[in-house]
Amino acid sequence: MVKKGRGxxxxxxxGQLLFQYxxxxxxRLIKCFLERIQQDHVGVVEMPTGSRPLCPNCGRxxxxxxxxxxxxxxxxxxxxxxxxxx
Numbered sequence: 001m002v003k004k005g006r007g008x009x010x011x012x013x014x015g016q017l018l019f020q021y022x023x024x025x026x027x028r029l030i031k032c033f034l035e036r037i038q039q040d041h042v043g044v045v046e047m048p049t050g051s052r053p054l055c056p057n058c059g060r061x062x063x064x065x066x067x068x069x070x071x072x073x074x075x076x077x078x079x080x081x082x083x084x085x086x
Contacts, residue, residue: 007086016057
C-alpha cells in the first residue's frame with residue numbers, strides 16, 4: 001500500500017521554523033497529529049493536553065494541544081502559521 005500525503009514545513013508568520021509535518025489529505029492545515037510531526041523545533045510533541053505552544057521567536061500562540069479522535073493533536077490558530085512543501 002502506498003502512503004498518500006506529503007511532507008511540509010510549518011513556519012510562524014515571522015519566519016521561524018516550528019516543525020516538519022507529514023500531512024495526509026488535501027486542504028488547509030487545521031490540526032497536526034503529534035505522531036506525524038517529524039522534526040520538532042518547538043517541543044510541542046512533549047507538551048501535555050491543554051498546553052498552548054508559542055513561537056520561540058515572536059511569542060505568538062500557535063494553537064492548543066488537545067485530543068482529536070482519541071489522538072493528541074495541535075489545533076492550529078488560523079493565520080498564525082504558513083506551510084511550505086519540503
